[in-house]
Amino acid sequence: MQKSLNIDPAKCTGCLQCEMACSYEHTGAFNPSKSFIKVFTFHDEGRFAPYTCTQCEEAWCQRACPVDAISIDLSTGAKVISDDKCVGCKVCTIACPFGTVNYSQDTGKVVKCDLCGGDPKCASACPTDAITYVDADWTGYSRMLASAAKSLPSIEVTT
Amino acid sequence: MQHIIIGAGPAGVVAAETIRKYDPEASIAIIGDEPEPPYSRMAIPYYLIKNIEESGSYLRDPVNHYRNLDIELVQMRVDQVDVANKQLKLADGSVRGYDKLLIATGSRPVNPPIPGLDLPQVHSCWTLKDARGIAKLAQPGANVVLIGAGFIGCIILEALVRRGINLSVIETGNCMVPRMLNEKAGGLLKQWCLDKGIDVHTSCSVQSVTSTENGVKVSLSDGDELPATLVITATGVKSNLEMLEGSGIEVDQGIVVNNQMQTSHSDIYAAGDVAQGMDFSTGKYEVQAIQPTATDHGRIAGMNMAGKATAHHGTVNMNVLDTVGLISCSFGLWMGVEGGAQAELYSPDQYQYMNLQFDDNCLVGASCVGKTQHIGVLRGLIESRIMLGVWRQRLLDNPNLIMEAYMACTQELSYSP
Numbered sequence: 001m002q003k004s005l006n007i008d009p010a011k012c013t014g015c016l017q018c019e020m021a022c023s024y025e026h027t028g029a030f031n032p033s034k035s036f037i038k039v040f041t042f043h044d045e046g047r048f049a050p051y052t053c054t055q056c057e058e059a060w061c062q063r064a065c066p067v068d069a070i071s072i073d074l075s076t077g078a079k080v081i082s083d084d085k086c087v088g089c090k091v092c093t094i095a096c097p098f099g100t101v102n103y104s105q106d107t108g109k110v111v112k113c114d115l116c117g118g119d120p121k122c123a124s125a126c127p128t129d130a131i132t133y134v135d136a137d138w139t140g141y142s143r144m145l146a147s148a149a150k151s152l153p154s155i156e157v158t159t
Numbered sequence: 160m161q162h163i164i165i166g167a168g169p170a171g172v173v174a175a176e177t178i179r180k181y182d183p184e185a186s187i188a189i190i191g192d193e194p195e196p197p198y199s200r201m202a203i204p205y206y207l208i209k210n211i212e213e214s215g216s217y218l219r220d221p222v223n224h225y226r227n228l229d230i231e232l233v234q235m236r237v238d239q240v241d242v243a244n245k246q247l248k249l250a251d252g253s254v255r256g257y258d259k260l261l262i263a264t265g266s267r268p269v270n271p272p273i274p275g276l277d278l279p280q281v282h283s284c285w286t287l288k289d290a291r292g293i294a295k296l297a298q299p300g301a302n303v304v305l306i307g308a309g310f311i312g313c314i315i316l317e318a319l320v321r322r323g324i325n326l327s328v329i330e331t332g333n334c335m336v337p338r339m340l341n342e343k344a345g346g347l348l349k350q351w352c353l354d355k356g357i358d359v360h361t362s363c364s365v366q367s368v369t370s371t372e373n374g375v376k377v378s379l380s381d382g383d384e385l386p387a388t389l390v391i392t393a394t395g396v397k398s399n400l401e402m403l404e405g406s407g408i409e410v411d412q413g414i415v416v417n418n419q420m421q422t423s424h425s426d427i428y429a430a431g432d433v434a435q436g437m438d439f440s441t442g443k444y445e446v447q448a449i450q451p452t453a454t455d456h457g458r459i460a461g462m463n464m465a466g467k468a469t470a471h472h473g474t475v476n477m478n479v480l481d482t483v484g485l486i487s488c489s490f491g492l493w494m495g496v497e498g499g500a501q502a503e504l505y506s507p508d509q510y511q512y513m514n515l516q517f518d519d520n521c522l523v524g525a526s527c528v529g530k531t532q533h534i535g536v537l538r539g540l541i542e543s544r545i546m547l548g549v550w551r552q553r554l555l556d557n558p559n560l561i562m563e564a565y566m567a568c569t570q571e572l573s574y575s576p
Contacts, residue, residue: 066199099536
């Protein structure tokens with residue numbers, strides 16, 4: 001069964017280990033500003049919430065790409081960027097309605113979560129199990145995806 | 160079922176793929192008049208910078224992809240659509256019949272009525288062929304004049320500068336990209352370009368281009384005369400409608416379609432720059448002429464052509480632009496609505512700008528300069544018409560909280576405080 005990231009904001013303490021692990025895995029440096037997963041802080045609610053790509057079915061980024069640079073990793077289901085093909089046009093960064101594809105000035109390409117090829121470092125680094133990598137059916141993502149799909153009625157099959 | 164698609168851009172290719180997905184038996188052909196395999200005009204600036212070869216602009220693997228999907232590629236111009244007999248007249252005199260037809264012929268550049276734009280030194284930048292011509296003339300040290308600082312002008316600006324030429328940009332509007340950014344944001348782009356040594360003239364028009372011994376002379380309304388070896392025009396595009404003359408297919412600015420991308424003739428669909436599709440924000444039908452809209456149109460037209468009735472709810476007009484390293488974007492009703500509230504951050508010293516436009520409790524438009532992180536969520540907020548509640552005031556106080564607003568409004572943060 002395919003797995004996906006499951007995020008439980010209630011367990012997040014805001015320690016940013018996930019950002020450290022992600023940036024180290026993808027850039028070779030511990031630098032949260034380069035992380036593909038991001039922990040958002042809700043001061044008024046006293047909450048932290050990690051957030052990254054849900055590898056959504058719609059794949060807005062993939063559909064918007066003009067040069068076929070985004071493909072699906074068949075082993076993980078992740079939508080992955082090919083650095084060789086990406087020209088850096090950034091159309092996917094405005095097409096993704098979740099804001100999880102971002103342009104990197106360092107590389108001149110776009111970057112996004114690739115599930116680390118099936119061993120997501122954010123999940124292994126998380127000390128409180130706020131981020132886990134579990135069978136897809138279990139995850140809160142299905143709820144989130146359902147609500148996201150409802151909230152973006154750009155198409156509707158009428159029959 | 161014979162599906163024919165005229166036009167090999169993103170709308171046509173996505174439509175062909177979509178038809179194949181829903182109708183494995185259909186016969187599908189794409190007829191395009193350019194000699195290259197289907198490619199993306201969006202990639203041309205990166206070809207001019209020499210970041211990619213021509214093949215880097217191809218929409219898909221030019222050989223295997225179409226063969227694997229059994230999509231026939233035909234390189235030929237279509238001269239006429241014969242609606243009564245459901246057939247196309249091609250430039251070589253041949254005729255092809257169709258059961259369902261998609262017109263995805265795109266758009267092409269239009270030049271303003273300025274004397275001298277027919278000189279050989281004057282090019283537009285639209286096709287790979289144009290790009291080859293520009294690459295030949297835009298050699299280091301060359302004087303180049305770019306007419307128009309709209310989206311296309313700005314996006315090729317960087318490519319030209321990086322080729323080591325001396326660039327002057329002429330724009331009739333009072334700032335850069337006036338149809339995408341307001342005066343403050345567009346002014347930042349102008350200042351940025353001036354700081355990079357680019358000669359930018361706004362609120363200025365070209366009077367004429369005339370031949371000289373070494374090239375041409377571009378005469379401006381502010382009295383300046385600029386010598387140039389290459390003049391590039393980027394003054395807007397219009398839908399390619401000519402071959403529809405006499406066909407009876409209803410056209411306005413583009414081809415008139417309903418919310419299933421169907422034209423006035425039920426077997427004929429239109430998509431992309433040539434189609435007057437629905438704008439999400441206004442509900443009106445207009446030509447958007449942007450890449451994400453073309454692929455959306457292509458997908459919806461393809462589903463309907465394959466018999467899967469699908470309604471289009473409109474596409475959010477949006478753009479993202481890299482002007483010599485300064486990134487800007489705009490979404491939806493970025494210019495605001497009557498009686499709506501706005502939030503604005505303006506830090507000219509840091510080349511940062513952010514503007515959010517609200518209608519009642521929803522975000523309806525946005526524009527930013529100098530921001531690259533999480534900008535897609537602006538589309539999410541607009542297109543989902545999320546009721547912002549308490550986050551409306553928080554965004555008015557601090558427009559940077561767009562991700563937090565989206566997350567708090569769409570997900571449970573596990574408990575309600």
